[in-house]
Amino acid sequence: MAIYKKSIVSRIFSRENVLGLIVLAFFIVLSIFTNFNTDAGLTSYFKEAAYLLMASAALTLIIITGNIDISAGTLMGMCGYAAAYVAKLGAPFYLFIPVAILTGVIFAGINGIIVTKFKVPSLVATLAMVNVHLGIYTLLPSGGWVENLQENFTDLGGTVYFGFIPLILIISIIVFIGIMFFMKYSPFIKKVYAVGGNKDAAVLVGVNPDKVVMITFLIEGLLIGLASIFFYTTKHIVQANSTFGMEMTFITAVVVGGTSIAGGSGKIMGTAFGVLLLAMIKRAMIFFQLQDYYSYAVQGIIIIVAVLITFVEFGGKKKDNVSFEAIKEDKVNG
Amino acid sequence: MAEKTINKKKFKFTYQMGLFVFLAALILFFGGMEDWIITKPKVLFGLTENIMEIGLMALPMTLIIITSGIDLSVGSNMALSAVVLGAVYGATQNFGLALACCLLTGILAGALNGLLIAKTKIAPLVMTLATMSLYLGIAKIISGTRIFSDFPDGFTFLQTSKLFGVVPYQFLLFIVLAIIFWLFLEKSSIGRYIRGLGLNEDAVKYSGVKIASIKFSLYTVSGFICAIASLVYLSHLPAAKPDMGNNLNLQAITAVVLGGTSIMGGIGNMTGTILGVLIIGVLRKGLQLIGLGGDIYSFILGLVLVICLIGFSVFENRKKMEL
Numbered sequence: 169m170a171i172y173k174k175s176i177v178s179r180i181f182s183r184e185n186v187l188g189l190i191v192l193a194f195f196i197v198l199s200i201f202t203n204f205n206t207d208a209g210l211t212s213y214f215k216e217a218a219y220l221l222m223a224s225a226a227l228t229l230i231i232i233t234g235n236i237d238i239s240a241g242t243l244m245g246m247c248g249y250a251a252a253y254v255a256k257l258g259a260p261f262y263l264f265i266p267v268a269i270l271t272g273v274i275f276a277g278i279n280g281i282i283v284t285k286f287k288v289p290s291l292v293a294t295l296a297m298v299n300v301h302l303g304i305y306t307l308l309p310s311g312g313w314v315e316n317l318q319e320n321f322t323d324l325g326g327t328v329y330f331g332f333i334p335l336i337l338i339i340s341i342i343v344f345i346g347i348m349f350f351m352k353y354s355p356f357i358k359k360v361y362a363v364g365g366n367k368d369a370a371v372l373v374g375v376n377p378d379k380v381v382m383i384t385f386l387i388e389g390l391l392i393g394l395a396s397i398f399f400y401t402t403k404h405i406v407q408a409n410s411t412f413g414m415e416m417t418f419i420t421a422v423v424v425g426g427t428s429i430a431g432g433s434g435k436i437m438g439t440a441f442g443v444l445l446l447a448m449i450k451r452a453m454i455f456f457q458l459q460d461y462y463s464y465a466v467q468g469i470i471i472i473v474a475v476l477i478t479f480v481e482f483g484g485k486k487k488d489n490v491s492f493e494a495i496k497e498d499k500v501n502g
Numbered sequence: 503m504a505e506k507t508i509n510k511k512k513f514k515f516t517y518q519m520g521l522f523v524f525l526a527a528l529i530l531f532f533g534g535m536e537d538w539i540i541t542k543p544k545v546l547f548g549l550t551e552n553i554m555e556i557g558l559m560a561l562p563m564t565l566i567i568i569t570s571g572i573d574l575s576v577g578s579n580m581a582l583s584a585v586v587l588g589a590v591y592g593a594t595q596n597f598g599l600a601l602a603c604c605l606l607t608g609i610l611a612g613a614l615n616g617l618l619i620a621k622t623k624i625a626p627l628v629m630t631l632a633t634m635s636l637y638l639g640i641a642k643i644i645s646g647t648r649i650f651s652d653f654p655d656g657f658t659f660l661q662t663s664k665l666f667g668v669v670p671y672q673f674l675l676f677i678v679l680a681i682i683f684w685l686f687l688e689k690s691s692i693g694r695y696i697r698g699l700g701l702n703e704d705a706v707k708y709s710g711v712k713i714a715s716i717k718f719s720l721y722t723v724s725g726f727i728c729a730i731a732s733l734v735y736l737s738h739l740p741a742a743k744p745d746m747g748n749n750l751n752l753q754a755i756t757a758v759v760l761g762g763t764s765i766m767g768g769i770g771n772m773t774g775t776i777l778g779v780l781i782i783g784v785l786r787k788g789l790q791l792i793g794l795g796g797d798i799y800s801f802i803l804g805l806v807l808v809i810c811l812i813g814f815s816v817f818e819n820r821k822k823m824e825l
Contacts, residue, residue: 236627238752288811289765291572291627295752296807303801413748416631429625461646461744465639471632475624 588650612725
């Protein structure tokens with residue numbers, strides 16, 4: 169990436185900046201024409217953004233390594249159920265949050281083991297795990313539902329400062345800043361990009377791709393666990409299968425943020441703006457009193473537009489990669 | 503190259519023999535549990551009902567996955583076609599027109615996928631993820647809160663009437679289409695190119711094959727089959743609603759992958775997919791028969807898929823070492 173010197177214009181109109189501008193424009197329009205800019209509107213928006221931020225950051229890491237996790241949605245339900253089950257027994261937040269995180273790490277670890285040890289492509293491995301998770305829900309007591317959750321659980325999601333800043337958003341942003349520092353300064357993250365960009369080259373410079381992918385999956389589990397806390401503590405009922413299909417929203421946020429699904433490129437900041445945009449569009453639908461079902465069509469159009477922009481942006485570069493791979497393949501085959 | 507292909511065929515045979523034994527064992531197991539239903543062919547073929555729409559969608563999906571693509575939008579496409587059928591029939595009471603609109607919708611939706619994927623080289627996973635939402639959204643916009651359950655008499659013949667009173671027509675349809683797809687993949691030159699696309703796209707491109715038109719046609723055919731699958735679905739559950747296709751894409755992919763088609767492309771065949779579809783069908787119906795219906799099925803299906811994937815990858819790695 170660094171070899172390609174970017175002109176000032178393209179630096180100004182980088183994807184993050186453009187997305188940021190779109191989010192700002194949306195915000196202004198919504199504030200003028202609707203009651204978005206009220207405490208209630210902002211609170212629900214921020215609550216939405218809090219869990220999306222964590223889950224999408226997790227998916228960003230996974231996708232940068234060239235893998236994908238289709239089971240992220242159902243995994244989130246699993247974590248939420250575990251936390252709610254413990255909370256129902258009276259556990260305070262410093263107990264049920266670790267429980268959620270531990271559940272996430274264990275199940276994401278299983279994904280990681282299947283992908284790294286048994287060399288099953290992540291798409292199908294996690295696809296299978298979706299079915300396994302859905303099946304586990306039915307084996308759970310009361311079908312994966314926990315009802316009548318008390319203050320010890322819902323306080324975390326219900327706490328709002330200054331009338332419009334939820335506590336969970338603050339925690340989410342702090343964790344996110346942590347991830348940003350990690351992405352910028354950790355030597356590990358270089359390996360993540362290396363594995364996603366060119367696995368063979370990564371092996372040649374002494375990176376163990378299996379180890380890197382495994383650790384990435386564990387980090388993902390941790391973040392999904394946190395996301396489940398942020399998602400479910402705003403509710404009084406935890407229904408484990410309510411997050412089924414949500415991984416598509418996470419992946420949308422990642423793709424809109426400019427991360428290539430092929431791996432090796434992507435910025436965490438882009439994902440953050442993708443999350444802000446998606447959550448805002450979702451609120452906008454509600455404020456303009458469009459039925460929920462329009463959001464699916466809009467989400468689809470957003471992804472198409474986003475990837476088309478990426479295609480135009482990186483069209484030339486991708487070609488180089490392809491021909492390089494062709495040469496490599498020829499050498500291997502010949 | 504010729505030797506390689508022979509080796510591969512040998513290997514695939516082994517894995518699929520395993521699948522076949524597994525299928526036979528499943529039928530024997532469930533048959534033994536419930537009064538030896540295996541001796542009653544009507545019941546035996548009944549094992550395949552409720553699974554045929556997945557089976558139909560798995561056929562073009564096999565070709566697409568062999569080209570190292572994927573089509574996540576099949577479930578939404580099927581729902582959209584069904585909703586269009588219901589809406590047009592509800593408005594005009596003209597079944598011919600409704601049928602034409604339904605098939606056209608499927609083809610157009612598939613063609614949009616094909617156009618976007620063939621012309622832009624964007625990962626099919628992302629593109630069909632987008633169109634999955636898009637088609638689901640359009641279906642929801644068309645139907646609103648309505649459920650279309652008004653269909654002409656005799657519409658359910660695919661499900662209810664049976665050849666010789668034994669074989670349901672939907673199963674026949676599946677087998678006929680499966681044979682057509684098998685012939686296409688194994689015996690036609692385009693079938694060779696499809697394999698080649700999955701193994702080395704550039705090599706195929708430089709040998710002068712029009713990659714874009716092949717990809718475009720594959721996704722369009724997939725859309726057409728989705729429309730047909732919607733007819734099959736409606737024939738046993740005549741209620742067209744937008745969320746009827748949810749999760750069907752995953753099940754279709756499961757069937758394909760279970761059959762030994764590599765998600766990385768290049769490897770796989772139709773026989774495996776047919777076995778995969780039948781295994782899923784027997785598993786689902788059999789579990790229902792012994793009173794373990796519902797979501798425990800998805801748990802067992804998931805486990806079976808994980809075990810098969812691990813087994814397949816172990817086989818494949820061993821084969822690579824031998825080469």
